[in-house]
Amino acid sequence: MLACIDIGNTHTHFGFCTPGGLSAATDTGEVKTASLEALLPLLETRRAELTAIAFCSVVPAAVPRLRTALVALDLPLWQLTHEVKLGVDITYPRPAEIGQDRLANAAGAAALGPLPAVVIDLGTAVTFDIVTDRGGYEGGIITPGPSLMTRYLHEHTAQLPLVEDVTSPVTSAIGKSTVEAMRIGAVLGFTGLMQACLDGVEGDLTAAGEPTARVITCGGAYALVRNRLRQPTTDIPDLTLRGLAAAWALNQGSG
Numbered sequence: 001m002l003a004c005i006d007i008g009n010t011h012t013h014f015g016f017c018t019p020g021g022l023s024a025a026t027d028t029g030e031v032k033t034a035s036l037e038a039l040l041p042l043l044e045t046r047r048a049e050l051t052a053i054a055f056c057s058v059v060p061a062a063v064p065r066l067r068t069a070l071v072a073l074d075l076p077l078w079q080l081t082h083e084v085k086l087g088v089d090i091t092y093p094r095p096a097e098i099g100q101d102r103l104a105n106a107a108g109a110a111a112l113g114p115l116p117a118v119v120i121d122l123g124t125a126v127t128f129d130i131v132t133d134r135g136g137y138e139g140g141i142i143t144p145g146p147s148l149m150t151r152y153l154h155e156h157t158a159q160l161p162l163v164e165d166v167t168s169p170v171t172s173a174i175g176k177s178t179v180e181a182m183r184i185g186a187v188l189g190f191t192g193l194m195q196a197c198l199d200g201v202e203g204d205l206t207a208a209g210e211p212t213a214r215v216i217t218c219g220g221a222y223a224l225v226r227n228r229l230r231q232p233t234t235d236i237p238d239l240t241l242r243g244l245a246a247a248w249a250l251n252q253g254s255g
Helices: 033-043 062-073 100-112 147-157 178-207 241-250
Strands: 002-007 010-019 027-034 052-057 077-078 117-122 125-132 135-142 214-218
Touching: 002 033, 002 062, 002 241, 010 033, 010 241, 027 033, 033 062, 033 214, 052 062, 052 100, 052 241, 062 077, 100 117, 100 125, 100 135, 100 178, 100 214, 117 178, 117 241, 125 178, 135 147, 135 178, 214 241
Parallel strands: 002 052, 052 077, 117 214
Antiparallel strands: 002 010, 010 027, 117 125, 125 135
16 A cells, blocks of 8 residues: 655645555545644554555645654655656656646556546646647646635735635626625636636647547546536546556556
8 A cells, every 4th residue: 555645735635545546545635734744643544554655745845844744654755756757758848847746647647548638637726737648748737726816806905805615506697796706706717717728728639630638637626617618527536646656656666
């Protein structure tokens, strides 16, 4: 069993995977990235089953904190970077700039197949990552998530409140209060943004002679676009963790 950890800007997600990443992660959960030390007791409950710990991080300052917090487990700690085997090539011009979670998603998409795939990871920021048989990891798109939209409006205006509920369904496109109007703008506008980005990516892939891409959604807010895009989507909420497990196996010579 492998403990997989995805350190994000706000939350750190974890789960337990079989090496190879083809099975769903079990006992998944999250802690605040500011409180990484809370991971230790959660991982200790499975210590007897664990072979190693694989992780990725988009917060460089959190990496030494994680290493210190988990030293008591006395397990190999492996980090996914652009320099490791992912199961696909990287044709992106500056690989070091790619978020490690995005590389894990690419490894997961390649392991689960088929390619080409467009991975949409919906978190604080929303990323689109394009993975093909021919080009491997080719690049993608970064946009703000809906919570960032409402937070920005609150922080940069004098009277608009902070709206934190951006997941409840919208029943009308005409808001009858300030909060409702902001929610509609975030939820409906966000879906439109996702559709425009996806249409643009699919147009480029078609022009390059690629077959229709599989669209995979993951991340904490993946349900926001479920059944709202014109293209069918495959929901794999734990794709990042599965990608970590797949990449770890490749780099151990067992995948």
